[in-house]
Every structure is written in C-alpha cells, then in structure tokens.
Amino acid sequence: MVSFKKLTIRDILFRSRMAYYNRPSLAFVGQEPVTYADMAVIVRNVSGMLNTLGIGKGDKVALIGENSPNWGMAYLAITSMGAVVVPILPDFSGHEMESIINHSEAKVVFVSAKLYGQLDRKNIPGVIAYILINNLQPFDESVTTPTAGMPYETPKAIVNVDYCDCELPRPDEDDLAAIIYTSGTTGRPKGVMLTHKNLVSNVLSTLMIQEVNENDRLLSILPLSHTYECTIGFLIPMATGASVYYLDKPPTPAVLIPAMQAVKPTMLLSVPLVIEKIYKNKIKPELTSSSLKRKLYSFTPTRKLLHRIAAKKLHKTFGGELHFFGIGGAKLSFEAERFLNEGRFPYSIGYGMTETSPLLTGSSPKLVRFRTAGFSIPGQELKLLNPNPHTGEGEIIVRGANVMVGYYKDPELTQTMFIDGWLRTGDLGYIDSDGYVEIRGRSKNMILTASGENIYPEEIEDVINKHEFVLESLVYELRGKLVARVHLNKEALEKYYENLKHSAKDWQHNAEEHTRKVLDEIMNYVNAKVSKFSRLNHIVEQQEPFVKTPTQKIKRFLYKE
Structure with a gap:
C-alpha cells in the first residue's frame, strides 16, 4: 500500500x-x-x-x-x-x-x-x-x-x-x-x-480500487x-514506480499501433471517441460484411462469440499485455460498450470532473457493471440531491478531500457550485442498491416537456449514433421541438450507394436529395426506438465534425440556435 x-x-x-x-x-x-x-x-x-x-x-x-x-x-x-x-x-x-x-x-x-x-x-x-x-x-x-x-x-x-x-x-x-x-x-x-x-x-x-505497480507501463x-x-x-x-511513454506525433492509427507493439502497455487511458471509432469503422464492418455474417451477428449467442474473437484480436493489436483500459471524459455508446463487455476486454468506465481532481467513481475491470460508471471511490461521500421518488434520479453531489477549494478570482461562481458544503456536479444520475452509479446526463442539458416528462438528449444521441450512417450527433430543443444535428459517415454512405449500383456521378448530382432521404431514414429509425415524448421533429446534417472539449465532449453551446 x-x-x-x-x-x-x-x-x-x-x-x-x-x-x-x-x-x-x-x-x-x-x-x-x-x-x-x-x-x-x-x-x-x-x-x-x-x-x-x-x-x-x-x-x-x-x-x-x-x-x-x-x-x-x-x-x-x-x-x-x-x-x-x-x-x-x-x-x-x-x-x-x-x-x-x-x-x-x-x-x-x-x-x-x-x-x-x-x-x-x-x-x-x-x-x-x-x-x-x-x-x-x-x-x-x-x-x-x-x-x-x-x-x-x-x-x-x-x-x-x-x-x-x-x-x-x-x-x-x-x-x-x-x-x-x-x-x-x-x-x-x-x-x-x-x-x-x-x-x-x-x-x-x-x-x-485499481492496483498500479512498478511493473506497469502506460502509453499516454x-x-x-x-x-x-x-x-x-x-x-x-x-x-507507484510505473513507467509512462509518450508519442512524439499525434495519435493517428499509423503512429499508435506501432507504439502499442513497442511499449506493450499494461494500462491505457482513453476517451469514448477512440474506442467508438475503432468499433464503428473497423470492428463492426468486419463482423457484418456479408449477409451470412449479418445474420449470425443478429443472434445474441453468435454475436457474443464474434465479439470475443474480435476483442482478442484488438487486445493483440494493443500489444497483448493490457490489463486496464480506462475510459472517461464522456459517456460511452451502448454498442461500443456492449462489444467490450461481451468481448471480455479489460475495460473500466470512470466518472469525474476537474473540480474533483478528477475521479469520483470507477472500478477495476473485474468489477465492471454494464452501462454504469462504477461506484464511489473511497475517501469521499457521494449522494443524490433531491432524487425523484418515481425514478430515483437526482443531481450527483459530493464532498471529500478531493473537492476543489474554488474557482480562481471568482467567489460568486464558486458559491453557486456548493450547497451545504457539498459540490454540485450538475450531472444527473441514479445509484443502484449495490452503489453503482449510472450517469443519465447533464442537468443543464435536460429538457422538460410540457407534459412534465424529463428528456435526456444524451440518451437519444446514443440511439442515433447506433445507426450505421452516423458518426456523431447532438440533440437539443428548438422552439419547443426536439431537433438533432447529425454528422454523417460519408465513407459508409459511399459504400452503400456503390452496392445499390448508384454511380458516383449520380451521388454528386443528387447529393442534397440523397442526404435528405438518409436523414429521414435516420429519424424514422430513431423514433421507432425511443419513447413517444422523445421522438425527433426534425433532423439536419452537421457537415463538419462538432467542435469538442479536450475530453471529446461536444461544445453544445455552439450549436443552440
């Protein structure tokens, strides 16, 4: 110790x-x-x-x-x-x-x-x-x-x-x-x-909650x-006497994969976007590349087996000695986590914020519980503020030795962050009977409908992002209606139209019409999977990738019309 x-x-x-x-x-x-x-x-x-x-x-x-x-x-x-x-x-x-x-x-x-x-x-x-x-x-x-x-x-x-x-x-x-x-x-x-x-x-x-020792190697x-x-x-x-290795170039696949093989890291920290891209662009297309594979992938037992095989291959690509793959900074998509979970990849999801130094919840890979962010780390108190009696959801608040002393030169802002000595995280969550925390979304992002229903944009975005033609999305309220911005996967779309025998020329001449059809298809796909009050009214294309924070959260304030 x-x-x-x-x-x-x-x-x-x-x-x-x-x-x-x-x-x-x-x-x-x-x-x-x-x-x-x-x-x-x-x-x-x-x-x-x-x-x-x-x-x-x-x-x-x-x-x-x-x-x-x-x-x-x-x-x-x-x-x-x-x-x-x-x-x-x-x-x-x-x-x-x-x-x-x-x-x-x-x-x-x-x-x-x-x-x-x-x-x-x-x-x-x-x-x-x-x-x-x-x-x-x-x-x-x-x-x-x-x-x-x-x-x-x-x-x-x-x-x-x-x-x-x-x-x-x-x-x-x-x-x-x-x-x-x-x-x-x-x-x-x-x-x-x-x-x-x-x-x-x-x-x-x-x-x-997670041992690190002098034999561990981290790739940063x-x-x-x-x-x-x-x-x-x-x-x-x-x-703890571990060693940390750094890249001298941006972490593109061409740089990252050789580095993994050279260092053979035992531990790696990531944001969701990294593994989501790997799953969506490499792993899933390979597992569903033929009609037979798609049929096998649609059955739970064979999907799990395919995920296990793919996860072993990914583990080898990562150097073969990884025992901890930590994911934090934003919520991981359902499909990417299901792959990691069913593939028995040694992943762990944590939750925290800069104001708490940063970790609030987490677990070792052996104690991971699907779709949760682990449990409260020792040495702090974590609870929900005014939990909803019907859903159990409330704002996560915390106090402990890891909580900041405040914002520099901003006592007014500091004061708004605390209630009776507890730091307000601004995140809505649920704590189950075993103490595992599920993050539902930011309280500032939550949309309250006229009928009193709580809508969490992050949950709808998770559904949107499962669509094969979507890279990322953003859901917000506009004049009382639910709207989504979607950044499309152009590579997947081009392959799709090639399979339909559409020429590249046809796509270029009718790009606007084709894009509208795709967006309508995505909206129908989403609305068939969400509750009635969470259905989208409109969907628009986000042509450029969304501007993000260092932990790859979309800067929502830039896109509220």
Missing part, C-alpha cells in the same frame, strides 16, 4: 526516488527512459532554476506544451517547490493562452518550441522569464527564437552547483498545487483551484494538461 508522510506532490517525488531508484519513469516511445533517480535530480535542478528566477511559494507558473517527459518533470519541479502550476491546453488559441497567463498572474512560462509562436510577449507583460520545455532551459528571444521543429532533449542528471545550495520552500497539504482552466461545454473558462491534498488524496483513493495519448490524464495517467504512475 502506497502511503506518504504528507499529502503533497513533493512527497510523491521523494518517496519514488528512494523506492524506485533505478526503475524507468518517463520516456518517448523508442527512446531510453529517465530513471526515477535521474528524474529527481533534474526536477531539483529545475526547481532551483525557478528559485533563482525569483519564483517562490504560491507564485504561478504556466506550462504549455505537448505531452513529453520534460512536461512531466517541469510539472513536478513547479509543484514540489510550493509554486502553483497552471497547465494550459495546447489546443487553446494564442489569445486564450495569453488570457489565462494574465488571469492567473503567471510569472514564468514553460512553453514548447512548437507552441511558442502562438504567444505575443507584448500581450503578457507580467511574465519575467520563458523556459523552453524542449530542453528545460530559459531562453532570450533577442538571442535565439525557438523553431517549431526543434527536437526534445533530456537534461543531464548532474546536480547543478549553481542551484544546489538554495533552500527551496516546501509545500503543505492545503497549499494550492494547480489552477486548471477548462473551456468545458458551457463556453465559460474557469480556473479550478486544486490543492496538494486534493490531488494526492485522489491518487490514493483511486489506488484503492490524452493531453497531460487535463486533470484526467495528469492525475490518473501521470501522478499515479509516478507514485
């Missing part, structure tokens, strides 16, 4: 340096990992450098870059000396990055060479120094300007005599460790304030600047 003298990130680093001295910690795929001992030396040097730049306890330091070993070491260097890290998503625009730097009052900015060009230094006058993540060294733009193609290099693990004598401040459990700005799905960026105790308590609570494919990947995919491995 992992334990610390104090619940601080510094204590994680100190314990791991001693317990896992020569074990591999962080690396790019295909490169030599940094050992825990060397990592501790590099982190100490970077902390000393920050100290000489004038950074003290409580000062804010921004961190902008792609996933890399150096990103992780910068994070540890900032937090272990009592400063506050401000991780900024690399997908944000330059204007958004500058706004966050100014709002957080960051004095120093760690930035990758690839992203540095997005910043205009004139717009962030409070910054006293810039440090290049690629080599963890300060730079002066008047002397050198980082180029986007600059490679990464790991600093030498030699104690820097210029910094070794400086006395570094030590963080306390209740000190602020991070301010995390998230665009969320509401369009209003918020700086979530998380203490060392918030983060480390969530590390310990998560380890009580989600942004480290998001709490989901940072806590579960970085801090937990660093606390």
Whole structure:
C-alpha cells in the first residue's frame, strides 16, 4: 500500500526516488527512459532554476506544451517547490493562452518550441522569464527564437552547483498545487483551484480500487494538461514506480499501433471517441460484411462469440499485455460498450470532473457493471440531491478531500457550485442498491416537456449514433421541438450507394436529395426506438465534425440556435 508522510506532490517525488531508484519513469516511445533517480535530480535542478528566477511559494507558473517527459518533470519541479502550476491546453488559441497567463498572474512560462509562436510577449507583460520545455532551459528571444521543429532533449542528471545550495520552500497539504482552466461545454473558462491534498488524496483513493505497480507501463495519448490524464495517467504512475511513454506525433492509427507493439502497455487511458471509432469503422464492418455474417451477428449467442474473437484480436493489436483500459471524459455508446463487455476486454468506465481532481467513481475491470460508471471511490461521500421518488434520479453531489477549494478570482461562481458544503456536479444520475452509479446526463442539458416528462438528449444521441450512417450527433430543443444535428459517415454512405449500383456521378448530382432521404431514414429509425415524448421533429446534417472539449465532449453551446 502506497502511503506518504504528507499529502503533497513533493512527497510523491521523494518517496519514488528512494523506492524506485533505478526503475524507468518517463520516456518517448523508442527512446531510453529517465530513471526515477535521474528524474529527481533534474526536477531539483529545475526547481532551483525557478528559485533563482525569483519564483517562490504560491507564485504561478504556466506550462504549455505537448505531452513529453520534460512536461512531466517541469510539472513536478513547479509543484514540489510550493509554486502553483497552471497547465494550459495546447489546443487553446494564442489569445486564450495569453488570457489565462494574465488571469492567473503567471510569472514564468514553460512553453514548447512548437507552441511558442502562438504567444505575443507584448500581450503578457507580467511574465519575467520563458523556459523552453524542449530542453528545460530559459531562453532570450533577442538571442535565439525557438523553431517549431526543434527536437526534445533530456537534461543531464548532474546536480547543478549553481542551484544546489538554495533552500527551496516546501509545500503543505492545503497549499494550492494547480489552477486548471477548462473551456468545458458551457463556453465559460474557469480556473479550478486544486490543492496538494486534493490531488494526492485522489491518487490514493483511486489506488484503492485499481492496483498500479512498478511493473506497469502506460502509453499516454490524452493531453497531460487535463486533470484526467495528469492525475490518473501521470501522478499515479509516478507514485507507484510505473513507467509512462509518450508519442512524439499525434495519435493517428499509423503512429499508435506501432507504439502499442513497442511499449506493450499494461494500462491505457482513453476517451469514448477512440474506442467508438475503432468499433464503428473497423470492428463492426468486419463482423457484418456479408449477409451470412449479418445474420449470425443478429443472434445474441453468435454475436457474443464474434465479439470475443474480435476483442482478442484488438487486445493483440494493443500489444497483448493490457490489463486496464480506462475510459472517461464522456459517456460511452451502448454498442461500443456492449462489444467490450461481451468481448471480455479489460475495460473500466470512470466518472469525474476537474473540480474533483478528477475521479469520483470507477472500478477495476473485474468489477465492471454494464452501462454504469462504477461506484464511489473511497475517501469521499457521494449522494443524490433531491432524487425523484418515481425514478430515483437526482443531481450527483459530493464532498471529500478531493473537492476543489474554488474557482480562481471568482467567489460568486464558486458559491453557486456548493450547497451545504457539498459540490454540485450538475450531472444527473441514479445509484443502484449495490452503489453503482449510472450517469443519465447533464442537468443543464435536460429538457422538460410540457407534459412534465424529463428528456435526456444524451440518451437519444446514443440511439442515433447506433445507426450505421452516423458518426456523431447532438440533440437539443428548438422552439419547443426536439431537433438533432447529425454528422454523417460519408465513407459508409459511399459504400452503400456503390452496392445499390448508384454511380458516383449520380451521388454528386443528387447529393442534397440523397442526404435528405438518409436523414429521414435516420429519424424514422430513431423514433421507432425511443419513447413517444422523445421522438425527433426534425433532423439536419452537421457537415463538419462538432467542435469538442479536450475530453471529446461536444461544445453544445455552439450549436443552440
């Protein structure tokens, strides 16, 4: 059992340096990992450098870059000396990055060479120094300007005599460790304030439901600047002696599959979109490619057998040693989860939010219950606010050591998030007799009909997304009517029309007419499967992919007409 003298990130680093001295910690795929001992030396040097730049306890330091070993070491260097890290998503625009730097009052900015060009230094006058993540060294733009193609290099693990004598401040459990700005799905960026105790308590609570040890290898494919990947995919491995491997290119199939074979990860964190795409674009078409296969797939016993065979093949593609495939960030589609469940793939679905550091519910793969998000993790209290006496549904609220202290410089917004000391998640759920939590949808998204019925758009979207011609969808209310936007699977449509002997020319000339027919077919398909009050009135094509948050939730506020 992992334990610390104090619940601080510094204590994680100190314990791991001693317990896992020569074990591999962080690396790019295909490169030599940094050992825990060397990592501790590099982190100490970077902390000393920050100290000489004038950074003290409580000062804010921004961190902008792609996933890399150096990103992780910068994070540890900032937090272990009592400063506050401000991780900024690399997908944000330059204007958004500058706004966050100014709002957080960051004095120093760690930035990758690839992203540095997005910043205009004139717009962030409070910054006293810039440090290049690629080599963890300060730079002066008047002397050198980082180029986007600059490679990464790991600093030498030699104690820097210029910094070794400086006395570094030590963080306390209740000190602020991070301010995390998230665009969320509401369009209003918020700086979530998380203490060392918030983060480390969530590390310990998560380890009580899923073991991680020094023999585990993680392949990181989600942004480290998001709490989901940072806590579960970085801090937990660093606390348990596991190793984490990063990609030096975007996680396309051409990059990801060879990386899986090279690393042979034992654990992997994902968002639903990844496995949904794999199932819908690769697995299901293969299992239903002929009339005989479709007939076999329509029977439950043979479908389960086919799923088992396909899941074994997928497991081998993932390196063959995976024992934990964690899914979070949004709700997984019914069909994709059924495949994983019937295929006995070692998956687990968790639920959480940035404001709770982040995990609230989860389970080990052996304890997964279909269509639930696991059970409440130890060390917190979770319940439903004003549950409906007929359905048992209510808003999920929580209190515990993992709950944020509030939003930075926004006490009014902070106040709206709490009720009698409990954090309001804004998510509607149901808790069964065994404590398993089923997420029904966001309370803000729920549509109340004139007859008093509660409609959850996410549940209708789940039905829409099962259709073979649909990639993703969004359901909302427009002038009292239910409307859906649908992003169509053009590849599947082209194959369908080829089978009907329609020429490509015919499709091009009559694209609008054909698309309307497809949309009408989808609407009829959905309305035959949902309750009367959940039926769609209209369906329109969403020609471009929906704009999404870092955890691949659709930014709904952009599409409400």
